[in-house]
Amino acid sequence: KQEVTQIPAALSVPEGENLVLNCSFTDSAIYNLQWFRQDPGKGLTSLLLIQSSQREQTSGRLNASLDKSSGRSTLYIAASQPGDSATYLCAGMRSSASKIIFGSGTRLSIRP
């Protein structure tokens, strides 16, 4: 079974630190990799989408990379803030909409 794994499951860091969240996948046919943020009791908010041809995307303090050869994506958060506290999920998508697999998420807590 194809899987998407996120490590660590939970992370707590002091405010101001730079941090990296990891996402690994076993499906070599993954075409796009999307990162989301989910606040407690809320829906998912799209952060970044990386197509395999792009390898990297940036939005403000966020930078996401995709390495299909190693089956890994990373989300880099610079100068973390308490407002960044949330669960971060990655999802791997094939070119067909029939196969979209989510990781279980990393629960991030930024301490003031």
Add this chain to the structure above:
Amino acid sequence: NAGVTQTPKFQVLKTGQSMTLQCAQDMNHNSMYWYRQDPGMGLRLIYYSASEGTTDKGEVPNGYNVSRLNKREFSLRLESAAPSQTSVYFCASSRTGGGWSSYEQYFGPGTRLTVT
């Protein structure tokens, strides 16, 4: 521009009852999706609709039916609810058919369903 909207926000059903979860998007997206989110299981795709008039099964379709009413609306029906269907249900949509943002998914706020 409301994005993706879902109704109801909360619902409690008794085993065997039926209900329909409604979803609408105003972004002119072609594709729409239904997911369920369970603790320890993550998000799993129930059904999706690649375009108006088409629907296909996802990973966990048993016990559910869907209708793509038009381009904007995609409903999920539970014909005979079971306790195993207690979950949070999310609807999502995406623009497909070309461009770098193809397949970027936008989610609704979710419906919290409890089946007793």
